[in-house]
Every structure is written in structure tokens, then in C-alpha cells.
Amino acid sequence: xxxxxxxxxxxxxxxxxxxxxxxxxxxxxxxxxxxxxxxxxxxxxxxxxxxxxxxxxxxxxxxxxxxxxxxxxxxxxxxxxxxxxxxxxxxxxxxxxxxxxxxxxxxxxxxxxxxxxxxxxxxxxxxxxxxxxxxxxxxxxxxxxxxxxxxxxxxxxxxxxxxxxxxxxxxxxxxxxxxxxxxxxxxxxxxxxxxxxxxxxxxxxxxxxxxxxxxxxxxxxxxxxxxxxxxxxxxxxxxxxxxxxxxxxxxxxxxxxxxxxxxxxxxxxxxxxxxxxxxxxxxxxxxxxxxxxxxxxxxxxxxxx
Amino acid sequence: xxxxxxxxxxxxxxxxxxxxxxxxxxxxxxxxxxxxxxxxxxxxxxxxxxxxxxxxxxxxxxxxxxxxxxxxxxxxxxxxxxxxxxxxxxxxxxxxxxxxxxxxxxxxxxxxxxxxxxxxxxxxxxxxxxxxxxxxxxxxxxxxxxxxxxxxxxxxxxxxxxxxxxxxxxxxxxxxxxxxxxxxxxxxxxxxxxxxxxxxxxxxxxxxxxxxxxxxxxxxxxxxxxxxxxxxxxxxxxxxxxxxxxxxxxxxxxxxxxxxxxxxxxxxxxxxxxxxxxxxxxxxxxxxxxxxxxxxxxxxxxxxxxxxxxxxxxxxxxxxxxxxxxxxxxxxxxxxxxxxxxxxxxxxxxxxxxxxxxxxxxxxxxxxxxxxxxxxxxxxxxxxxxxxxxxxxxxxxxxxxxxxxxxxxxxxxxxxxxxxxxxxxxxxxxxxxxxxxxxxxxxxxxxxxxxxxxxxxxxxxxxxxxxxxxxxxxxxxxxxxxxxxxxxxxxxxxxxxxxxxxxxxxxxxxxxxxxxxxxxxxxxxxxxxxxxxxxxxxxxxxxxxxxxxxxxxxxxxxxxxxxxxxxxxxxxxxxxxxxxxxxxxxxxxxxxxxxxxxxxxxxxxxxxxxxxxxxxxxxxxxxxxxxxxxxxxxxxxxxxxxxxxxxxxxxxxxxx
Numbered sequence: 001x002x003x004x005x006x007x008x009x010x011x012x013x014x015x016x017x018x019x020x021x022x023x024x025x026x027x028x029x030x031x032x033x034x035x036x037x038x039x040x041x042x043x044x045x046x047x048x049x050x051x052x053x054x055x056x057x058x059x060x061x062x063x064x065x066x067x068x069x070x071x072x073x074x075x076x077x078x079x080x081x082x083x084x085x086x087x088x089x090x091x092x093x094x095x096x097x098x099x100x101x102x103x104x105x106x107x108x109x110x111x112x113x114x115x116x117x118x119x120x121x122x123x124x125x126x127x128x129x130x131x132x133x134x135x136x137x138x139x140x141x142x143x144x145x146x147x148x149x150x151x152x153x154x155x156x157x158x159x160x161x162x163x164x165x166x167x168x169x170x171x172x173x174x175x176x177x178x179x180x181x182x183x184x185x186x187x188x189x190x191x192x193x194x195x196x197x198x199x200x201x202x203x204x205x206x207x208x209x210x211x212x213x214x215x216x217x218x219x220x221x222x223x224x225x226x227x228x229x230x231x232x233x234x235x236x237x238x239x240x241x242x243x244x245x246x247x248x249x250x251x252x253x254x255x256x257x258x259x260x261x262x263x264x265x266x267x268x269x270x271x272x273x274x275x276x277x278x279x280x281x282x283x284x285x286x287x288x289x290x291x292x293x294x295x296x297x298x299x300x301x302x303x304x305x
Numbered sequence: 306x307x308x309x310x311x312x313x314x315x316x317x318x319x320x321x322x323x324x325x326x327x328x329x330x331x332x333x334x335x336x337x338x339x340x341x342x343x344x345x346x347x348x349x350x351x352x353x354x355x356x357x358x359x360x361x362x363x364x365x366x367x368x369x370x371x372x373x374x375x376x377x378x379x380x381x382x383x384x385x386x387x388x389x390x391x392x393x394x395x396x397x398x399x400x401x402x403x404x405x406x407x408x409x410x411x412x413x414x415x416x417x418x419x420x421x422x423x424x425x426x427x428x429x430x431x432x433x434x435x436x437x438x439x440x441x442x443x444x445x446x447x448x449x450x451x452x453x454x455x456x457x458x459x460x461x462x463x464x465x466x467x468x469x470x471x472x473x474x475x476x477x478x479x480x481x482x483x484x485x486x487x488x489x490x491x492x493x494x495x496x497x498x499x500x501x502x503x504x505x506x507x508x509x510x511x512x513x514x515x516x517x518x519x520x521x522x523x524x525x526x527x528x529x530x531x532x533x534x535x536x537x538x539x540x541x542x543x544x545x546x547x548x549x550x551x552x553x554x555x556x557x558x559x560x561x562x563x564x565x566x567x568x569x570x571x572x573x574x575x576x577x578x579x580x581x582x583x584x585x586x587x588x589x590x591x592x593x594x595x596x597x598x599x600x601x602x603x604x605x606x607x608x609x610x611x612x613x614x615x616x617x618x619x620x621x622x623x624x625x626x627x628x629x630x631x632x633x634x635x636x637x638x639x640x641x642x643x644x645x646x647x648x649x650x651x652x653x654x655x656x657x658x659x660x661x662x663x664x665x666x667x668x669x670x671x672x673x674x675x676x677x678x679x680x681x682x683x684x685x686x687x688x689x690x691x692x693x694x695x696x697x698x699x700x701x702x703x704x705x706x707x708x709x710x711x712x713x714x715x716x717x718x719x720x721x722x723x724x725x726x727x728x729x730x731x732x733x734x735x736x737x738x739x740x741x742x743x744x745x746x747x748x749x750x751x752x753x754x755x756x757x758x759x760x761x762x763x764x765x766x767x768x769x770x771x772x773x774x775x776x777x778x779x780x781x782x783x784x785x786x787x788x789x790x791x792x793x794x795x796x797x798x799x800x801x802x803x804x805x806x807x808x809x810x811x812x813x814x815x816x817x818x819x820x821x822x823x824x825x826x827x828x829x830x831x832x833x834x835x836x837x838x839x840x841x842x843x844x845x846x847x848x849x850x851x852x853x854x855x856x857x858x859x860x861x862x863x864x865x866x867x868x869x870x871x872x873x874x875x876x877x878x879x880x881x882x883x884x885x886x887x888x889x890x891x892x893x894x895x896x897x898x899x900x901x902x903x904x905x906x907x908x909x910x911x912x913x914x915x916x917x918x919x920x921x922x923x924x925x926x927x928x929x930x931x932x933x934x935x936x937x938x939x940x941x942x943x944x945x946x947x948x949x950x951x952x953x954x955x956x957x958x959x960x961x
Contacts, residue, residue, distance in 0.1 A: 058858040060760055062682040064693070066844045067837075074836040078829055094825040096716045100703060102739070103712075104829075106746055107702045113750050114693075117872065118682070119858040120759025125872020128754070132747040133880045139743040140736035147722070147732055156719040217859050287884065294736065305729045 006088035009257070014080045018231035019043035021238065021268045028272025043231065050224035058217055060120045068115030069218065069225035072108040076229045079104040080236045084159050087248045087256035093159035098146050101158055102139070105192070108229065109135060116214035127213035130283065134198065134210070137290035138191045141184050144297035148181040149244070151304050162243035170247070173303050180300030182244045187293035189237040189271075191286070193230060196275040198286050238267040308380060310353050311390075311436060317346040318397060319429030322422030330414040333405075339421045340401040343428070347398035350432070354387045354394070355800075379500070381438035384803035386502075388646055389435050389563050392653035396555045397428035399779035400548040400657070406775030407664050408546055420460045420546065426453035427552065434560055440489040440499045447485065447560075451478040451528075454557060457549045458541050470540035473917070476925075477527050477537035484524030485564075491517055492571070507573045514572055518579055521568030522586075529561025531620060532590040535613050536917040539597075542609035543673065547664025550605060551657030554612045559649055562619055566808065569627050573810045577631045583624030588737055591617030593888065595744045599878050600889050600912040603673045604752055605663050608656065611699065611748060614741065615652045619645045621734060622714040625721070626808075632728065635815035640717030642808060643801050643817040648710035650797075651790065655698040655707060658783040662692040665776055666756060669769035675752065676873050680761035684769045689757045691780045696749035698787045701742055704830030706790035709823075711742070716821060747878065755874035762868055792830040795823040875910075890915035 023040040030037020039045075057065065082101045084090040113128035152174050153161035168174045191198045194211035201212060215226045242263040248256045281289060321342040325335025382390075401424060410417040426449060433446035455478065459471035493499060495506045495513060506517070523534065530538040542550045569575050569583070594613030601607035622645030629637030663673075665688040670678055682689040698705035715738065721731040761767040771777070790797065798818045806814035875882075882889060889912055896906030938949075 056856055059856060060680075060858050062686075062689075062758075063841075063844050064682070064758075066847075067840050070840045070843075071837065074833060074840075078833060092825075092829065094822055096712055096719075096821060097825070098719075099712045099715045100708075100826075100829060103701060103703055103708055103742075106700070106742070107697070107833075110697060110700060110702055110746055110750060114754055114758065117750070117754035117877075118758040120680070120868075120871045121858045121860065122870055122872045122876075123861060124858075125754075125877065128750070129872065129877040129880070132743070132750055132877075136740055136743040136747060136881065139739045143736045143739035147719075147735055150719050151722045151729065151732075154723045156716060284880075287880075298736075301732075 003088065006086060007091045010085045010088075010091060011081070013085050014077070014232065014235065017264070018228065018235045019047060021234055021264065022227075022231050024265055024268035025272040025275065028269050029276050032273065032276030043227070047224045047228060050227075051221050053220035055220035055222060058119050061115075061118045061217070064111070065115045065118045065217070066222065068111040068118075069215075069222045069229065071111040072229035073225050073232075075104045075108040075111075076232045076236070080232055082158050083236050083240050084162055084243065085235075085239045086260050087163070089159035089163065093157055095155070095157050098150075098156060098158045098161075102142060102146075105233070106135075106139075108233075112214055112226070116216075119217045121217065123209060123213050124216055127209045127211065127216075130210045130286075131214060134191055134286055134290060137287050137294070138188050141188050141290055141293040141297060144294055144301060145181045145185050145188070145244075148177050148297055148300045148304065151301065152177065162240065163248070165244050167247075177300035177303045178244055180296045180303070182241060184293040184297035184300070185237070185241050185244060187289060187296075189234070189241060190274070191290060191293075192237060193234040195271055197278050197281040197289070200280050234271075235264070238264055241267060307353050308382065308436075310349060311382065311432070312380065314346045314350040314353070314394075315429045315432040315436070317342055317429075318425050318432065321346070321401070321425035321429075322418070322420075323425070325410075325418050325421050330418070331411050333410050336405060336410045336417065336421060339425065340405055343401040343425065344398045347394035350390065350394040354390050378442060379438040380433075380436040380442070381502075382436055383502070384800070384807040385566065386435045386563075386807075388650070388800060388804040389559060390432060392559060392650060393428060393431045393435070393556050396552055396653060396657050397424070399782060400424070400552050400661075403548045403551075403661055403664070403776050403779045404546075406773045407548055407661075407668060416460050416462075419456060420549070423453040423456040424549070424552070427457060427557070431556060431560055435563065438501050440492060440501055443501060444482070444485065444489060448482060450557070450560065451482065454478070454553065457552070458545045460546050460549065461544075464544070466540070467544045470537075470544045474537040474541045477534070481524045481527035481534075484520045484527070488517060488520040488524055488568075491520065502567050506571050509572060511576070514576070517571060518568060518575075518582075521571075522565060522582070525561045525564030525568065526586070527561070529558050529565065529616050529620070530590075530613050531561075531586050531616060532593045532613060533916050533920075535590070535594075536914060536921050538613060539606050539609040539914050540917075542612070542660075543603055543605040547605070547660050547667065550609070550663075551660035554609065554660060555653040555657040558612060558616055559653060562616065562623070562645075562649055565620070566623060569623070570630070570808060570810055575627050575631050577628065580624045580626075580628030580631055583627055584621050584731065584734060585624075587617045587620030587622075587624055588734055589617065590614065590620060591741045592737060595741050595748060596881075596885050596888050597912070597914070599744055599748045599751065600882055600885075600891070602676055602874065602912075604666070604675045604756060605660070605673050607675075607748065607752055608659050608663060611745070612652070612656060614745060615648065615656070615699070618711065618714065618738070618741070619648050619652070621645075621738070622648060622710075622717065625714070625717050625731070628721075628728070628731065629717075630809070634720075635811075636720050636820055637717050638809060639805055639815035639817045639820050640713050640720060642805050644710050644713030644717060646801060646804055647713060647790075647794070647797065648707070651698070651706040651710050651787070654783050654786050654790070655695045655705075658691060658695040658780055658787065659699065661776065661780045661783070662688050662695060665772045665780075666769070668772050668776070670765045672763075672765055675755040676875065677763040678756045678761070678766045678769075679759045679868070679871060680757070680766060681769055682757040684761075684767070685757075685771045687771045687777050688780075689753075691777070691784050692757070693753055694784045694787060696753050698791065700746040700749045702746075703826070704788070704791045704833045706787045706794075709791060709794040709826055711738075712826070713817075713821065714738075744881075747881070751874045751877045755877070759871045760868045762871065762873075788834070792827055792834055794826055798823055888915070890919060892918070 022043045027037050079101050081092045082090050082097045113131050116124040116128040149161040150156050153164040199210040218226055246263055321339045324338045328335035430446045430449035437443035437446050455475055458474055459467055461467045527534045591614045594610050594617055598607050598610035622641045625641030626638045669685055698707045701707040701711040718735050721728050802816050891912045894909040896908050
């Protein structure tokens with residue numbers, strides 16, 4: 001019964017929570033800029049509005065363009081079912097699910113970039129090129145983080161290793177490794193969800209175009225699906241990060257759901273703060289940043305060998 | 306009985322091109338007959354292999370009445386060999402059907418018959434390579450395979466670049482055979498017999514054992530295309546007809562892997578450094594292979610380099626299994642070897658699919674340069690769907706087959722982190738493989754997008770069309786197999802476990818199904834497939850309502866975007882090309898800007914194989930110049946050559 005509640009809670013949160021995180025980020029940015037900013041639930045309103053709208057589709061595109069946003073949603077949703085949002089194991093958990101998790105995210109990327117190139121626009125092509133290029137550096141960083149977690153927990157399963165990462169004693173070598181892995185993971189999160197300093201989610205202008213420019217030709221429900229998928233990716237990676245950082249205790253389920261939710265809000269605020277306080281990096285330095293992320297988790301792994 | 310069937314199958318395949326020789330040079334009958342023989346032989350062969358568990362035939366030896374001078378004919382088949390037979394049968398049959406549409410005798414009266422004769426010879430010889438239980442027979446089958454392969458690669462021998470790449474292949478395959486002859490001679494010396502697999506050389510000192518391993522690794526590594534022995538592979542694959550490329554890439558490279566798999570267990574428990582060498586060679590091949598693949602403009606060369614990457618991944622898995630043997634970790638053995646074998650089979654499914662798709666594009670647009678294509682998705686919808694599926698499979702995306710085998714190898718590498726004698730240094734391979742995976746995704750996004758997406762860049766691409774059913778049929782079958790293996794890998798676990806048991810020199814072999822629950826893959830793959838099907842249904846019913854006629858891509862206000870302005874494949878990998886410029890070692894001609902009003906300038910860049918272009922060719926040229934002096938012996942008179950033979954035999958007799 002308890003597992004059933006946990007699973008349904010996870011599914012509900014996974015489905016409903018993502019746009020809220022974007023709302024919090026936007027509110028934080030507005031606060032830093034001294035504005036009042038859009039309401040917290042603005043992204044929900046935007047999504048509802050987009051769902052009702054009609055779609056304009058370029059005559060150059062094929063079915064891939066239509067399919068990509070939906071494939072993104074499905075693959076991110078399935079990946080999300082593998083990361084425990086709360087203090088209980090995720091609905092899908094098995095030995096080796098961490099690889100499935102990484103490659104499900106890659107499936108979304110495959111279709112999104114193809115759809116961008118499908119339009120034949122060089123702007124969108126540029127976005128796609130940057131997305132796949134940066135992934136070549138963020139993927140090793142993610143796997144190095146996974147290495148640290150597998151080494152610490154002794155099991156190659158996301159739920160088990162994320163939940164046991166919470167038991168590490170503060171001040172031990174393992175906790176130092178986790179801190180390094182968390183830094184690395186935070187950079188991966190910023191890159192994968194197209195935030196500053198890697199990408200600017202507010203604009204698709206030439207200098208910053210990665211994610212926003214890839215979905216430039218999307219409109220109506222298709223655009224909504226893309227926004228929804230990328231916000232869900234943000235939620236999943238944020239929950240992943242929180243499990244590495246927060247000391248949770250599966251015995252205190254009620255308390256820890258609260259801690260996790262508060263943590264998600266905190267991550268959103270931190271992302272908002274980073275976006276407000278930092279400038280976007282020059283594009284040619286983005287791989288350098290990601291390599292630095294690899295090094296952080298690589299040193300973390302060295303610590304616990 | 307089963308062995309007799311397999312021998313008949315192999316002979317049938319070998320002879321499948323012969324009837325065609327007696328038909329008129331423009332008659333299609335011989336070709337159809339040849340394809341029919343191949344398909345029938347493959348069907349019988351597959352049936353024998355798949356039901357091989359029910360009707361056991363452990364190491365049957367066939368003794369013909371009159372023994373040959375080099376010993377009796379010995380053929381045998383174990384479960385490991387059976388696994389290697391499957392792709393041979395499948396691709397040989399599907400390729401010959403594909404050939405009906407791709408290389409019809411009517412359009413290729415000059416070389417069609419030669420191609421089919423060698424096709425049969427090569428497929429049959431590969432079956433015999435797997436069956437051979439005697440080193441002499443192994444080498445003979447090996448040479449038939451290698452030489453008929455040469456004639457297949459040089460099908461269009463009128464073109465200079467084909468002759469050039471054939472020549473490189475010829476040198477490489479001879480070097481490989483030289484190493485193998487040395488290997489088998491040493492094996493004969495130490496084991497005392499020509500008997501093969503398993504051989505008994507246990508208890509050898511380290512020196513000879515190392516020599517055996519290195520000779521075997523180099524000899525078979527040439528065939529498999531491990532870096533730096535891959536130099537023959539890219540140009541060879543690119544210049545051959547596409548179904549020949551698919552036979553080479555999907556099946557012949559496996560023979561190299563087969564040899565390496567047999568070599569590493571010649572002495573029971575292998576030394577640790579063998580596994581280290583294999584993993585290093587595998588990771589190096591995977592990384593360099595995919596980096597070079599990414600830089601290609603010619604889509605067939607791209608596919609060839611991606612084969613090097615995949616062979617690298619397979620070798621990494623095998624290396625892990627070898628380490629598992631040396632360090633006594635059954636889990637590493639099961640996941641490493643299981644992953645390697647499954648990835649090999651998967652590569653034999655999606656790589657031929659992609660090569661056949663590439664053939665379809667060449668058939669439609671008549672070019673191998675992807676920068677002059679584009680917009681083919683609307684013109685060749687069937688080939689587009691199949692290539693997209695093949696690309697997703699080779700980029701190891703769920704729910705397709707490439708993912709399953711890569712998962713096994715990754716998981717095996719993760720398992721090196723714990724256990725009583727953990728060896729965490731192996732796990733550093735994981736981030737490199739992750740990067741290779743991301744680059745593979747990039748490579749295949751580039752391939753599909755540049756060929757199929759957007760608008761046609763040239764008139765040739767604009768006039769392209771889907772090929773006929775003879776070409777599409779085999780591709781659909783391969784695509785279906787990719788989905789089936791990807792969603793229901795549990796179908797193959799029985800065969801895999803048997804193959805692992807045949808390889809492991811332990812009395813008890815680890816079971817893959819006991820380590821990893823394959824049903825979880827199905828549990829994720831099925832919703833993904835249902836979701837995709839739902840999307841397809843929705844698109845089909847929904848798109849008509851909203852697509853507004855005459856609305857183009859948003860051009861950001863620029864009034865005259867041209868087709869040539871689309872993002873090209875080269876621009877897609879521009880950043881990577883710059884970062885990996887030292888690995889790619891491209892030949893670039895930069896424009897020279899001079900004066901206040903600079904004249905028109907041009908820029909050229911091509912990516913030849915760096916090792917062939919900068920290392921192998923110059924070195925070989927030097928050696929060739931030195932050896933020029935030995936030309937004195939080469940008078941051209943047959944009598945003189947006979948005299949040499951006489952003298953050498955005489956000297957050998959005297960020594961004895």
C-alpha cells in the first residue's frame with residue numbers, strides 16, 4: 001500500500017510539477033532584476049494556451065518534425081519513472097536502469113535535433129549542431145557521476161544508489177566525492193536543460209541559440225510538448241542532484257517528501273540566481289566547462305577508488 | 306546428419322553463382338537462380354543452427370574416404386560457432402535478394418556474374434571458416450574468403466579508385482594471412498596437432514604464449530578492422546557495391562572477431578595483460594573510429610568508420626570477458642562476452658540495413674557525397690524510415706537492439722567496481738564509451754539529417770525516388786529484426802548462454818539470464834513502441850487538418866534563403882572537427898587573401914584516413930623503393946621461377 005501511494009505520488013508529481021519549477025526560476029530572475037515577474041503558474045497557463053492553439057507547419061518538414069516533441073515527452077517521462085522523486089524507490093528500478101536512463105534522454109535528443117534539421121533552416125541547424133556537440137562532453141560527465149555513485153553504493157541501479165547516497169557520513173572521503181559529483185551534476189543539469197551559462201532559455205538569438213532555436217519552428221501543442229518535456233527533464237535532473245546532496249531517510253517518508261519538495265524549490269531558486277548573476281559563456285568555452293565537470297566527478301571517483 | 310546438412314548448405318552457397326555463368330550475359334534467370342539457391346541454403350542452415358540444441362552435434366568429424374596429404378578433413382560446430390553462423394546465413398541470403406534490384410544482370414552484364422560467383426564463394430567459405438576443426442582447412446577456407454572478398458571489392462575494376470582500394474585490401478589481407486600462418490605453425494609446434502578449437506597448449510611458458518596471442522590478434526585484427534590495422538577498411542567498403550559492403554561489414558568483420566575469441570582461450574586461463582590489450586585496442590578503435598566517421602562526407606565511408614567503432618565496442622566487451630576469465634569473475638565473463646556477441650549480431654543487423662539504405666540512396670540520387678543530397682525524406686519515404694530506424698539502432702537508442710548489447714557491456718564494466726578483487730581501473734573505460742555513444746548519436750544525426758532532411762541541395766537529389774521491393778524487402782526484414790531484438794532480447798538469451806558456455810573453459814559457465822533481467826528492457830521498450838505507434842497514428846489522422854499550404858520554414862526575416870544555405874553535415878561537426886583536428890589530421894587548403902581587392906579564392910578540405918595517408922602509404926613507398934633492388938630476381942620467365950622452387954625444395958631437404 002505504501003509503495004502504491006509512493007508510486008502514484010511520484011507519477012503525479014512527475015506529470016504536474018515540472019512547469020512550476022520554470023515558474024520559480026522566472027520569479028527568482030524577476031526578483032533579481034527588481035521586477036514583479038509573471039505569476040508562479042504562468043508556465044501552466046502558457047501550456048494550456050498552447051494546447052488550444054492551431055499549428056503552423058513548414059512545408060519543408062516531414063513527420064519527424066511532428067513526432068519529435070511527442071517522442072521527447074514519452075522518453076523523458078519514462079526516464080523520469082526511473083529516478084526516485086521522493087525517499088522511496090522509483091516505479092521502474094532494475095539493475096542497469098542507469099544506462100537506460102541516459103539513453104532515454106539521448107533518444108529525446110536524437111529526435112529533437114533531427115526535427116530541428118528537418119526544417120532546413122540554418123538557424124535551427126546551428127542549434128542542433130551545438131546540442132549534439134555539447135552532449136559529447138556532458139555525457140561522459142554524467143557517466144562519471146554514475147561511476148562515483150555506483151562505487152559508493154555497490155549497485156548499478158538508480159533507485160538503490162540514489163537512496164543509499166543519502167546515508168554517507170558527512171566529513172568522510174565519500175562525502176567529499178559526492179560533493180565533487182554534485183558540482184559536476186549541477187553543470188550537466190545546466191547544460192542538459194539549456195540554462196545560463198550554457199544557453200539562454202529566454203532567447204533564440206544567434207549568439208545563444210541551442211535549445212530555443214531548435215524549437216523555433218514549433219508552434220501550438222508541439223511547442224507546448226517541447227516546453228513540457230524540457231521542464232520535466234529539469235525536474236528529473238534536479239531530483240537526481242538532490243538525492244546526491246540531501247541526507248534523506250527512507251524511514252521518515254512523510255518528512256522526506258517535504259524535504260525533497262523544498263529541495264526542488266531550492267534548486268529552482270539557485271538556477272534562477274545563477275541565471276541572474278552570471279553571463280552566458282562564449283560558445284567555444286562551453287566544452288571547456290563540461291570538461292571541467294568531467295574532471296570534478298573524475299577526481300571524485302579517484303578519491304573513493 | 307546435421308553436419309552433413311551444413312556441408313551441403315556451404316557447398317550450395319559456394320556454387321550459387323555457378324549456374325549464372327552459363328546463362329546469357331543479360332539474362333536475369335541466372336541471378337534469380339543464384340538468389341534462390343542462397344535463400345534456400347540460408348533457410349536450411351538457419352534451421353539447423355537454431356534447432357541445434359535439440360539435435361546435438363558436438364564436434365562431429367567428417368572423414369572422407371581418401372584422406373588428403375595434410376590430414377583428414379575435420380569440421381565441427383559448437384554453440385559459439387553456431388552464433389557466428391546466423392549472420393552469415395542471414396546477410397548472404399538477404400544481400401542476394403537485394404542484389405536483384407541493386408545490381409541487376411541486365412544493367413551490369415560485364416561484372417554481375419563475377420560478383421555473384423564470388424558472393425557465393427565468400428559466404429560459403431565463411432561458413433567453412435566457422436566449421437573448420439583443422440588449421441589447414443581453416444586457412445584454406447580463410448584464403449578463399451579473403452580472395453573472393455578481393456574480387457567482390459573490385460567488382461567495378463574499371464575505376465581507378467576501386468583498384469586502388471582493392472590493392473590496399475589485398476596487401477592487408479596478405480599480411481593478415483602471413484601472421485595467421487605463423488600463428489598456426491606455432492600452434493602446431495606447441496600443441497602437436499592441427500586440431501582446432503579448443504586447442505591444447507596449456508602449460509606453455511609466457512614467451513611463446515605471448516607470441517601466439519599477438520600473432521593471432523594481429524592476424525585476426527586485420528580482418529576485424531581494429532585500429533591501426535583498419536587501413537584497408539574505409540575505402541574498401543566505400544568503393545564496393547552496397548550489398549557487398551553490407552556482407553563485408555555485417556559478416557566478414559565478424560570472422561576476425563571469431564578468430565580473436567578463439568585465440569584468447571587457447572591456453573585455458575588467459576594472462577591478465579591479454580584482457581588489458583584487448584580493452585585498450587577496443588576503446589581506441591571505438592573512439593578513433595567514431596571520430597573519423599563523424600568527419601566523413603561520403604556516407605559509405607562514414608558507415609565503414611562506424612563499423613570500426615562497433616568492432617571496438619565488441620572488442621572491449623570481449624576484453625572484459627577475458628579479464629573475467631583471468632581474474633575469476635563469472636559476471637564479467639557473462640556480461641562482457643554476452644554483450645560482445647549480442648553487439649556483433651546487432652551490428653550484423655543494423656549495419657547491412659544502413660549499407661543497403663546507402664545503396665538505395667545511390668540508386669536514387671547517384672552520389673555518395675551527402676552534402677549534395679538533402680530533402681530525400683519526401684522523395685524516398687521508405688528508405689528514410691528504414692535508415693532512421695537503423696541510425697537509432699546503431700546510436701544504441703532504446704527500444705532498439707543496439708541498446709541492449711551496449712547496456713550489457715556497460716553493466717559488465719560497472720560490475721568491475723565491486724567484488725572481492727575489484728579492479729576499478731577498468732571502469733575508466735565507461736566515460737570514454739559514453740563519449741563514443743554521444744558521438745555516434747551525433748554522427749548518425751548528421752547522416753540522416755544531411756541526406757534526408759530539409760530541401761534537396763542538387764538536382765540529382767531532387768529527382769530521387771524509392772527503390773523497388775527487391776531492395777526494400779530485405780531492409781524491412783532487418784529493421785523488423787532490430788525492433789524484435791530490441792524489444793524482446795529475452796528471445797536470444799538461451800542461445801547466448803549456450804555460446805558463452807562453449808567459450809568459457811570452466812566446467813560451470815555463468816548464465817546471462819541469471820545476472821540481468823531482460824524483461825525489464827521489454828517493460829520499457831513496449832510502452833515506448835506503443836507510444837511511437839500512437840504518435841504515428843495521431844500524425845496520420847491529425848496532420849491534414851492543420852498543415853497550411855505554402856508556409857515555409859521561418860527564415861528570420863531574411864528574404865531569400867537558398868537551398869545551398871541549409872546547415873550542412875560539415876557545418877554540423879565543425880566544432881568537433883576543430884577540437885579533434887589532431888586526430889583527424891585533415892588535408893585542408895585554405896584560401897589565400899592578398900591585396901586590397903582579393904581575387905576569388907577557394908577552400909578545400911578532405912578527410913582521408915590519417916593512418917593510411919600519413920603513415921602506411923609513405924612507409925610502404927619507402928619499403929617499396931628499397932625492395933626495388935630485389936627486382937633482379939624477377940625476370941618474368943616461368944622456367945626461372947620453377948628453378949627457384951626446385952632450389953628451395955632442395956635446400957629444405959638438405960636442411961632436414
